[in-house]
Amino acid sequence: MSFRSSITIVASPRPRVGKTLLARLLTDFHSHEGRLVTAFDLNTGDRTLAQFLPDKTTAASVRDVNGQMALFDHLVAYEDITKIIDVGHEAYEAFFSLAQNIGFVDEARRRSIAVAILFMVTPDHTSVTAYRSLRERFTQATLAPVHNEILGPAQHRDKYPLAAGGPGVVRMAALAPGLRRYIETPPFSFADPRIADPTRIPAAAYAELGRWLRRIYLEFRELDLRILLADLRSSIQFSSHSQ
């Protein structure tokens, strides 16, 4: 199989672990790489993805069938657009239960769409159990743990087993505390060229922000390669089995 486009789901059953920041970074990363990208936001409240990136984000819900159709029918549509989903902790169980029941990942693969789940790791039992459950329920998706370094060091070790041949832990470097205030007022896009304006972000802070972004984008490129390799590997296995 050769994937035509991808859907990346950013998820955690816990609040305030950096899901929306990761979804923002991913959306802007794909724009930066010259891809068409659209995002779906399953959060409520303040500082949501839809507020940060209003031009690229659709507020979504899985609470009723109309919302479910608006989201999932759009996700599997035949279109060459990279899609990011920010699954808030309140929607976590409903989203994944529905995805499992309707066979979302299988349908996406049938339509040559790669599905990756980026799971924000935390040391609590709820998250560890949720991660293992995703591994069992969505074997056809690429599942990658994400370590948000601002939450502390190495809390993912041992508790979040990696899939053989799959991606390693994605590291989300911590942004220096003094820089957070520049990026935490919506709307804000890392891909917006106006942020280079020194009246908006001082030159030194902008340079530091650029270094941070490069580290994270490097992780995303590595993840893309891993997904591609996993795809190639499964294609080779498929070919050798069918001969």
Next chain:
Amino acid sequence: MAKPTVILVGADKGGVGKTTVARTLIDYFGAHQTPTRAFDTEWPRGTLKRFHSDLTEVVDVTSVPDQMKIFDTLGSAEAKVTVIDVRAGLLSATLQALTDIGFLESAKKGQITFAVFHILGSSIASLDEIAETARVVGDANYFLVKNFINNTTFFEWDPAVYNSYFKKIKGAEEIIIPKLNEMAFEQVEVASVPFVSFVGNKSAKGEAANYSFVLRGYVRHWLGNVWGEFDRVKLVDMVSPKIESNVRQVAG
């Protein structure tokens, strides 16, 4: 040659989902590559025929020529399984007619496999139906179907009373049809196609359709659960012990 099977789907009360259950049975046997034909007794205009037009004939089960059309052809028909969707209010009359023509006697002798899917309503009157139907059905495979597809609740029944009726019937089995999302059910109705065609995104003519992926997913999940119930009661073994059971994956 394997003996023919007749499955009667009925209830004395209307609106309890007889045709829905008949449709799931036709899809189930289709998935098991078991040739099936159906008779819709909602004469002159059948609902079952709207969904399975190629397999279904609308008949007046009270008329002798139509009774001949169904029962005189059991041995010669290509279809091994005959599903009869009995119109509301005609279950008792149909069973009586089957007794009169000696069909139940043939079933008793093992010449024909006979099963009754009795779709229960939520009212206490359904319990009286069970006793009445069981008396006529005798040794047939008798399935009591609790149909929750329309969110029916069986709260009116005292479990002790229900069990007292249920246990009186030798060999009776209970089948639960779970609830299907209303919008998904409605869209299949609008499409007028078998459940498996809806899941497979096919129109009535077998062409690619454009049904909602979410609604197809709901129907597939639900149909998998319904077929799980049919697997549980070993429906395929009843029809033919040699056929591989447990076909669940219906989406193409």
